[in-house]
Amino acid sequence: MTDVRVPTLGESVTEATIATWFKKPGDSVAVDEMLCELETDKVTVEVPSPVSGKLSEIVAQEGETVGVDALLATIAEEGNAGPEEVTPKVGKGADTAAESSGGYSGADNTGKPAPDDGDAGGAGAGGDDVDVMVPTLGESVTEATVATWFKKEGDRVEADEMLCELETDKVSVEVPAPVAGTLGKILRQEGETVEAGGKLAVMNRGASAGAGGVSAAPDARPEAGTADRRDGADVEDAPSAKKLMAEKGVDRDAVTATGKDGRVMKEDVMRAGSAPKAEAPAQAPRAPVSSDDAAREERVKMTRLRQTIARRLKDAQNTAAMLTTYNEVDMTSIMELRNEYKELFAKKHGVKLGFMSFFTKACCHALQEVPEVNAEIDGTDVVYKRFVHMGIAVGTPTGLVVPVVRDADALSFAAIEKAINALGEKARDGKLSMADMQGGTFTISNGGVYGSLMSSPILNPPQSGILGMHKIQERPMVIGGKIEIRPMMYLALSYDHRIVDGKGAVTFLVRVKEALEDPRRLLMDL
Incomplete structure (x- = not known):
């Protein structure tokens, strides 16, 4: 020993x-x-x-x-x-096959004989059982809801074939089969809440995969996961803190982190848990519904993502002194520039020249002059960010998400377009990771793609500013004493009045307008 x-x-x-x-x-x-x-x-x-x-x-x-x-x-x-x-291990905290046979066996617990797939490597029947575990869900995420099982008990599956999809309050996570074989017992049904590292199901490993071929991939998986966790250890919340948040039901956003690089420690959670809680406002009762109308209603449970969106947006209204200022921009110069260079741009860079790169560049330029719009409040401190991680709000079938283009202020037009396209595809396919949506310092929301003419965007906490883009619409404008038809867009900047004064907000929006109406200003840093 x-x-x-x-x-x-x-x-x-x-x-x-x-x-x-x-x-x-x-x-x-x-x-x-x-x-x-x-x-x-x-x-x-x-x-x-x-x-x-x-x-x-x-x-x-x-x-x-x-x-x-x-x-x-x-x-x-x-x-x-x-x-x-x-035996193979599946993720953090996985059981050995010998242990899992003590808790569940395809033959003993279901009353059905295990599939006659032969003996993998000469191990006993219990040695063929492999647990399917809940994978790591991301920073500060400790639980998920089983959204959909793609397979049912008794189905044959291949290694890495998708078994089920989990839904957290931020992203959806697909769970692949750790080995090739048969799905034995599903332990957590659709709609149930599971914790990171929990057991979802038990598989019976098939002989067709071979003993040697099965062990290679699963054995490598925990080491890769461990490496990922160690690489991000300086920014990941302390495990004891995450465990305590889950036990006490403390929201991560309600905790003030004191650890290195914003790491939440156990003591931070204890302080947040002992703080007096504001009384939740009573929910308005439903209006009376007749029996005829009730028969025609459909009641659908909100997804975790939608619940989180609703809570965070309401928290933003309750916390920040939110105010919105408006302006309008003549899009003539940008549209002429795009039409002139879009083919050359696409040929050289392999990506289309869109409006978002112009708006991102214009915002980065304006944030240099008005840094408080790129700042956030931490207790009694104002934290000024000397970089711009630009959040781009994207609507998906499951709800609004905000992936982040990192160091956007240092990127070229082509690099910005490529980053936005890549994140947009991941958002539509439900492949966004936690890392893709963390660390934003300012956000752009484009309601114009849906036809919105004007709106007041809500802040994305803890950020202090968000720019709303809208529909481009031809309107009569007075230019040099004459009426001309110009493509115009309303811009809206919502900001936290606690740290951004009206002068700063208006200055920011004017600088964005100037840069968009004369893109040459961006090249000369004017």
């Missing part, structure tokens, strides 16, 4: 809290594979496995406080755990 002990935690740090165990007793581990994560009041420390073998016993459980050099667990070295017992 080899002991796993608490490593040195750093200067003046004598104890830590066990945040997350990535392995369970009986799991096989490789040298330097992450076993658990410890959380101190300063940093998060990962504890690697000192040897290859099988995790024998966990001595200190999640949530316990341990001192330096305290015993965490013991590992039976590789000589005591034969390779034939090592």
Whole structure:
């Protein structure tokens, strides 16, 4: 047996809290594979496995406080755990096949014999069971709703074939089959809420995949996921904080983060949970409905995404001192410029020249002069962003999402168009990741594509400004003392009056108007 002990935690740090165990007793581990994560009041420390073998016993459980050099667990070295017992693991917290056979077996728990697919690698019947787990859902997302099962019990599936789709309050997540075989037992039905790392179903691995071919892909998957999590560890909320938020029902947006790079720590959640809660306004009662009308109604439960959109938009109205200012822009110059260069642009860059790159460039230019529109409030501080991560509001069949074009102020017209096109395709296909929608500093919303002539966009918290574009409509305008027909667009800037004064908001909108009406100003930084 080899002991796993608490490593040195750093200067003046004598104890830590066990945040997350990535392995369970009986799991096989490789040298330097992450076993658990410890959380101190300063940093998060990962504890690697000192040897290859099988995790024998966990001595200190999640949530316990341990001192330096305290015993965490013991590992039976590789000589005591034969390779034939090592089974595929599916994601964080996956069970070994031997363990899952104790909880569920295709033959024992359903009363039906397991499919006669032969023996994969000579293992026992229990060794053919592979758990389908809820994948990592993204930063600050701890649970999801099972939206759709694409397969039913007894169906044959191939490795990486989609089994089901989960819906979080931000994105949809598809769950692929970890191995080729038969879907045995579906443990969580459509409409049920599941937590990250929870078990969705059990598969029976088919012999057609072969023992060697099955283990390669699943075995690689946890390591890739672990690497991804370590790479983003400096910005991911502390595991104990996410767990506490889920237990107490604390919204991530209601927590003021004090950790490095905006990381939410356990203490932040405790402070947010102890803060007095504002009394929720009573919901207006439904109007009386006759029996005839009730028979013609259809009641559909709001999706998690729609619920989140509704809550965040209402929170924005309740929190910010939101005000909207308007202007109009003559689109003649941009339309002439597009018509003149659109073919050359598409031929050279492989993407069409649209309006969004002009508006993005114009906004980046104006934000340099009025930086408070690109800032946000953090407690009693104003945080000025010396970069522009431009959010582009996109309507999808499931609701409004705002993917982000990062460092838009440093991109060319072609790079902006390519980034917007790529994000738009991912949004329409439901492939946006959490990373695609985080970190925006300012947002552009184009209601004009739906025919909107004028509107007042709502802020996207914690941002302090959002520009609304609208329909281009020919209108009579007085130009040089004469009436001419010009393609005109109304612009609307909604802003947080707590940090953006009226002068700054109007100046911003005027600078956008000037840049769009004379695009040469963008080239000369005027």
